[in-house]
Amino acid sequence: MEGTGASQYGIGAVSARLVEAVLRDERAVLPVAAHSSDHQVTLSLACVLGAGGVRQMHLPAMTPEEHQALDESVRVLREASERALTVGTA
Known part of the structure; x- marks a missing residue:
């Protein structure tokens, strides 16, 4: 805390x-992290938060390149999740 000034x-x-x-x-x-049923991973996006938690997730307007980068991030997250779930089962 002293070195970074964080609190x-x-x-x-x-x-x-x-x-x-x-x-x-x-x-x-x-902006909160929540499971996206469309992508089947947890993403940090602008979300409508109310009773019961996240009510809606909103994807921002993106260029084709940004969509491609999001898809790549989703792929990486999905693979990491699958690896984490197999730890200790082999």
Whole structure:
């Protein structure tokens, strides 16, 4: 904490904000990580957060190159997830 100037207060403030959005059913648009049923992995995107958690995920407008980069990220995440699930089963 001393070397970077980081503080646990920032994490607490963000956590409190997320809890408020859920408890108050605010349907606030916030950047959070959630499972995407379209991509079958967890992604950090702008999400509508309300009672019950993430209600919607929004993909930003992207260029074809950005779509390709997202698809590559999804592939890498999926492969890493599959590897993690097989650890200790062999």
